[in-house]
Amino acid sequence: MDAKTQAKMEARARILKALAHPTRLFIVEELSRGERPVAELTSLVGLDMSTVSKHLSLLKAVGLIRDERRGVQVFYSLATPCVLNFFGCLESVLEARLQTQIELVG
Template identity: 40%
Template sequence: MKTKEKLQEEKAAILKGIAHPVRLRIVEALACREMCVCEIAELFNFDRTTISKHLALMKKLGILECRKDGLNVRYSLRMKCLASLLSCVEKVVRGERVEVVLSTSCGCVSESQKDQEEEL
């Protein structure tokens, strides 16, 4: 079992992992739909290698997941709740009022929850 300190370090790593303008834009794009590297690269004036490095970092942190589709690799958000978090952050940046909504879950499904659902 992970210690509280280890959990805090890993949460901070995830937040650092999205704390870059390019990665934020990738997360926002993937919140709309699954995309291949070539589609994501078209959003920027960078080569695919640069985009691939950003994607690999976010995949390693558990932010993204990918699947092979023929010759392409398609990426999607593993942490679906990031879209609503970033929407909330944008409201704060714009100076808009943010409503507090209490929830017991972020909307992401953990592996143990998936296993429980499959058993039903």
């Protein structure tokens, strides 16, 4: 793999990696319904706010979400909604794998 391709793959991987965590996927899906302040996301997620804040920073760093402070709160929202299209494909991967496993048993 040449250096240029390597750089391109690393850039893509960075975004996918940001997405590749249960909590962050949940946050993205939640944000697909509209912007949310950190406190609300924290209560939905059910982890320490510092943990949620770090997940949000990571998603923001790669450009998947945006933040906007209004008064004392920081509202996060989806910056690139096209990632929502991933979910359908992920489900079909899961279904296909399930199907394969059924065939192995049957």
